[in-house]
Amino acid sequence: xxxxxxxxEKIAFLARLRVAEDNRGKLTEDLSQILxxxxxxxxxxxxxxxxxxxxxxxxxxxxPDTVTEENQRDRLQAVAPATELGLFLVPKVIx
Amino acid sequence: MAWEVVIxxxxxxxxxxxxxxxxxxxxxxxxxPNTQACAVDLAMPGMLPVFNEEAxxxxxxxxxxxxxxxxxxxxFDRKNYFYPDLPxxxxxxxxxxxxxxxxxxxxxxxxxxxxxxxVTRAHLEEDAGKSLHEDFHGMTGIDLNRAGTPxxxxxxxxxxxxxxEAVAYLKKLHSIxxxxxxxxxxxxxxxxxxxxxxxxxxxxxxxxxxxxxxxNVNSFKFVEKAINTEIERQTDILEDDGKITQETRLYDADKxxxxxxxxxxxxxxxxxxxxxxxxxxxIDQAYIEAVKSTLPELPEAxxxxxxxxYGLSDYDAEILSSSRQQADYFEAxxxxxxxxxxxxxxxxxxxxxxxxxxxxxxxxxPVPAEHLGLLISRIKDKTISGKIAKDVFTAMWNGEGSPDNxxxxxxxxxxxxxxxxxxxxxxxLADNPKQVEQYRAADEAKRGKMVGFFVGQTMKASKxxxxxxxxxxxxxxxxx
Numbered sequence: 001x002x003x004x005x006x007x008x009e010k011i012a013f014l015a016r017l018r019v020a021e022d023n024r025g026k027l028t029e030d031l032s033q034i035l036x037x038x039x040x041x042x043x044x045x046x047x048x049x050x051x052x053x054x055x056x057x058x059x060x061x062x063x064p065d066t067v068t069e070e071n072q073r074d075r076l077q078a079v080a081p082a083t084e085l086g087l088f089l090v091p092k093v094i095x
Numbered sequence: 096m097a098w099e100v101v102i103x104x105x106x107x108x109x110x111x112x113x114x115x116x117x118x119x120x121x122x123x124x125x126x127x128p129n130t131q132a133c134a135v136d137l138a139m140p141g142m143l144p145v146f147n148e149e150a151x152x153x154x155x156x157x158x159x160x161x162x163x164x165x166x167x168x169x170x171f172d173r174k175n176y177f178y179p180d181l182p183x184x185x186x187x188x189x190x191x192x193x194x195x196x197x198x199x200x201x202x203x204x205x206x207x208x209x210x211x212x213x214v215t216r217a218h219l220e221e222d223a224g225k226s227l228h229e230d231f232h233g234m235t236g237i238d239l240n241r242a243g244t245p246x247x248x249x250x251x252x253x254x255x256x257x258x259x260e261a262v263a264y265l266k267k268l269h270s271i272x273x274x275x276x277x278x279x280x281x282x283x284x285x286x287x288x289x290x291x292x293x294x295x296x297x298x299x300x301x302x303x304x305x306x307x308x309x310x311n312v313n314s315f316k317f318v319e320k321a322i323n324t325e326i327e328r329q330t331d332i333l334e335d336d337g338k339i340t341q342e343t344r345l346y347d348a349d350k351x352x353x354x355x356x357x358x359x360x361x362x363x364x365x366x367x368x369x370x371x372x373x374x375x376x377x378i379d380q381a382y383i384e385a386v387k388s389t390l391p392e393l394p395e396a397x398x399x400x401x402x403x404x405y406g407l408s409d410y411d412a413e414i415l416s417s418s419r420q421q422a423d424y425f426e427a428x429x430x431x432x433x434x435x436x437x438x439x440x441x442x443x444x445x446x447x448x449x450x451x452x453x454x455x456x457x458x459x460x461p462v463p464a465e466h467l468g469l470l471i472s473r474i475k476d477k478t479i480s481g482k483i484a485k486d487v488f489t490a491m492w493n494g495e496g497s498p499d500n501x502x503x504x505x506x507x508x509x510x511x512x513x514x515x516x517x518x519x520x521x522x523x524l525a526d527n528p529k530q531v532e533q534y535r536a537a538d539e540a541k542r543g544k545m546v547g548f549f550v551g552q553t554m555k556a557s558k559x560x561x562x563x564x565x566x567x568x569x570x571x572x573x574x575x
Contacts, residue, residue, distance in 0.1 A: 014364055016177055053170045053192075053369040060374040065112050065149035068119030069133035076137060077129065086128035087227065087236035090179040094228055094235075 002035040003028060097298040098333065100326055101306075102255035105290040106268055108247045108278045109222065110153045116221050116245035117144030117187065117373075124284055132224070132239035138182035143372050146171075150245040151376060153277035154194045154219050155386045157247060160271055160393055161214055163198025165383050169219075171373040174365045179237050180224035188248075190367045193218035194376070195247075200271070201395055202263040203413055212264050213252030222246050247277070253292065253303065258322035262315050265289060266417070270394045274419050282314050289318055293325045295333060304329075305339040309346050309353055321346035325353045397422055405435035414443055420457050424464045431468020434475055441467055445488055462491045470498040483507050483559055510561045513569065516553075519561065520569050523552045534574055546570055 008028045012019045019027060073086060082089035115122055118135035135142040158165045170192040173185040195217035203209050224239035249268065255261045269287060273280040280286055294306035309325055312318045324346070329339055344353040392400070394416050401412035401422075415425045421442070429438035446467065450457060470491065474484050479502055490501045502508055510516060524531055527549070534545050546567070553566045 010364075014175070014366065054371065054374050056374060058374050059377040060146050062148035062151065062376075063114075063119070063145040065114050065147050066119065067114045067121045069114075069121070069131075071130040072133065073129045076132070076134065076139075082234065084231055084236065086130070087231070087238055088129065088179075089231050089234040090237055092228070092233055092235050093179055093226060 002032040002039070096334070098295040098330055099298045099300075100256055101253045101294045101296060101303055102257075102261050102322060103253040103292040104249075104251045104255065104261060104264060105292070106249045106251075106265065107222075107288045107290075108157075108249060108268075108272050108280075109286040110150055110245040110247055111276065111278050112147055112149045112153070112245055114147060115243035116147050116150045116219065118243055120243065122244050126240055128236075128238040129240060132242060136182070136239055136243040138184075144187065144370075146373065146376060147245060150219060151194065151378070152386055153245075153275070154217065154247050155378070155383060156275050156277055156390065157217060157249075157272065158195035158198060159383070159387050159390060160275055161195075161198035161200055163214065163217070164196040165378070166192055166194055166196060167378055167380075167383075168192065169194040169376045171219075171370045171376075172367045173370045174220075174367055176365060178223070178226075179235065180226045180239070180242065182224075182239065182242065186221060186223065187370055187373070188220035188367075189218035192375075200251075200264060200267050202260065202267050203398075203409070204259065204263055207409060210254075210260065212254045212260075215250045215252055217247050217249040220246050220248060253294075258319045258326070261291065261322055262319045265315060265318055267394065270417050274391055274393055276391075285313065288313055291318060291322055291325075293322055293329065294339070295326065295329050304333075305341050307339065307341065307353075308343045310343055310356065312346055317346060317348055320348070320351060321353060324351055328353060391419070405429065405439070407435065407439055411439050411443065415439060418457070424457050424460070427464035428468040428471070431465045432471035432475070433468075434471060437471045437475070438468060441471060441488075445485065449492055461494055462488070466491055466497055473498055473502065477509060477511060477562065478502065479507055479509050480559065480563060483509070507560060510557055511565060513565060516557070516561050516565050517569055517573075519556050520549075520553055520566065520573055523549060523556055524573060527552065531574065542574075546574070549574070 005024055005028050008019065008024060008031060077083045077086075077088070080088050110116075112122060114120060115136065118133050120133040120136055121131045123131065135144060155165055169189055171187050172190040174188045174190075175185040177184055193216045195214075197216065198214045200212050200214060201209060202212055222241050222244040224237055224242040227236035227238065229236070251264065255264060265287075269280050269282075272278040272287075278286055282288075289312045291309045291312060292306045293309065294304040296302065296304040307325065307329070309321050312321050325344070332339060340355075343356045345356050346353050397416040398412045401407045401416055402409065405412075407415065414421075416422050425438060425442050428442060429435040432438045446457075446460065446462065449455075450460060467488075470484055470487055473479050473487075474481055479487065487498050487501050487507060490496075490505070491498060495501050530545075530548060534542060534549075537545060549570050550563070550566055553570065554561055554563065557566075
């Protein structure tokens with residue numbers, strides 16, 4: 001087993017995912033297998049290979065610095081559960 | 096025990112682009128909440144970021160200005176964390192391949208010494224929105240206008256050894272970014288925000304001590320106070336054989352203390368990975384050279400030139416070169432005056448005093464540089480005395496026009512006609528026979544002081560316009 005149940009719990013917390021208690025064992029096993037496979041791949045010598053940051057053999061296209069977006073607050077906020085004075089309202093984040 | 100302070104700064108500089116780093120929404124300050132937050136900034140499904148070419152150019156400019164190596168290939172990464180003012184759940188930043196690599200910045204200290212501070216790197220990233228914690232029925236208000244504003248995070252080496260050095264570094268950084276025009280540098284609007292890493296170690300020890308990070312300090316004054324307060328706190332703990340906890344702290348300016356931010360669990364586990372929505376940014380030497388050719392004269396070069404070309408002192412050159420507006424004003428005044436030293440005195444003296452009193456920037460000065468220069472030239476060619484010049488300056492400040500017009504219309508021209516001065520002197524002597532008698536009876540040693548009375552009376556009678564040197568000379572002749 002490459003990773004432990006507690007690590008799965010920690011990663012789930014960081015990703016804000018709820019993992020059911022009875023599913024954690026299976027998930028730990030699956031993730032471990034993926035990581036074992038990664039370990040296998042590590043055997044390949046990659047010293048002369050540039051790390052891949054994107055699978056496309058292309059470069060980033062640049063955008064001119066001009067304002068192209070208009071104010072669409074009303075439309076964008078129409079789907080928000082709560083707004084006030086133009087602000088999005090969310091559950092309080094500090095006590 | 097003697098402790099050595101070790102400080103490194105992470106400074107976030109808001110870049111002065113018109114639109115955001117990855118979207119076409121405006122970055123203008125002070126707009127009504129969420130009116131400048133488009134679908135990309137809000138992380139609506141299916142939206143893709145497109146990189147702003149001006150943000151790249153500004154980062155490259157900065158890199159060149161500090162003699163840094165520029166990456167021909169830089170990569171954007173996702174820094175993952177959850178907070179409501181970060182709609183995507185990650186901040187787009189640069190981890191392993193920042194646009195600007197190592198460079199350095201020279202600082203000058205009040206005692207006349209200088210130091211070179213290493214800059215580890217500077218990377219591009221997007222700003223988050225703002226959370227408003229005032230009471231919205233127990234909820235938090237989110238304004239995403241700032242989300243996606245381009246930031247350049249400039250990371251220094253732990254080369255700073257005191258709060259004063261940290262402030263000098265920050266001021267130099269401020270002057271570089273404003274010279275380059277890549278940021279307005281307005282700290283009150285958050286255009287420059289500073290995180291300070293502070294640690295202590297016994298003098299002579301090579302390893303660093305445990306550091307704390309003071310987050311988000313937003314003025315030169317507070318950076319100095321926050322660091323000194325933190326140094327005191329750490330010294331007290333270490334002197335009592337205590338241990339420093341590595342943590343993030345907040346500076347409370349009202350209480351002048353730093354406070355631990357409740358350490359969030361797993362707070363520093365950002366799980367960076369390359370952002371698949373953005374391709375590597377590739378630039379070539381020709382691009383870098385083209386940007387280089389647009390660099391203005393930078394503060395350090397200007398400071399040196401001011402000393403060499405105008406013979407200014409270190410102090411004067413440092414002050415006058417600290418902002419581009421101030422430097423330009425000074426040079427225009429010096430050229431119109433034909434005397435750099437006098438121009439420096441006026442710019443840093445009467446002009447600065449008046450600007451400060453009314454809280455104006457030099458660019459807002461009601462007295463144009465050419466007029467100040469002209470005024471100085473009128474002192475030099477003896478049209479007016481230095482004392483009258485102050486009155487003319489006040490009139491210029493109040494919008495009464497050019498110095499020549501004011502001198503003319505108020506009849507302030509200095510009287511240098513010795514016949515005219517002699518007539519006034521004769522009158523003064525005739526009006527004060529007793530003082531003349533006392534003067535003639537006095538010892539040579541006392542006469543020097545006594546002549547001041549007659550000079551004063553003569554200047555008064557001439558309404559300040561008589562040439563003081565001539566008055567002195569004529570008085571001495573007449574009284575002997």
